[in-house]
Amino acid sequence: IYQINFGALEGKRYSELNEASVAEGFKEVTEKQLIDANFEKLNSYKNFKCTVHNKFFELNLYRKNPVNKHHWRANIARPASNIDL
Numbered sequence: 001i002y003q004i005n006f007g008a009l010e011g012k013r014y015s016e017l018n019e020a021s022v023a024e025g026f027k028e029v030t031e032k033q034l035i036d037a038n039f040e041k042l043n044s045y046k047n048f049k050c051t052v053h054n055k056f057f058e059l060n061l062y063r064k065n066p067v068n069k070h071h072w073r074a075n076i077a078r079p080a081s082n083i084d085l
Helices: 031-036 069-074
Strands: 002-004 009-011 014-017 026-029 039-050 055-064
Touching: 014 031
Parallel strands: none
Antiparallel strands: 002 009, 002 055, 014 026, 039 055
């Protein structure tokens, strides 16, 4: 998530560790891919602030949910666009 400090949300990007090789790093995925792969948002995050650009960045962690994905949407820990206020 990135936005102007105390301002409007500018965008969201999702990434996952590249399964082919850790050396290749991360690849970008969509929110729908997270949902389809049965990931849930953890209560773990890190905020970053860039005073030069007046930007705020938030890093959230997700994990694969071992629960049946049919019931996943009832869980509060779903992707940010579904729970942002």
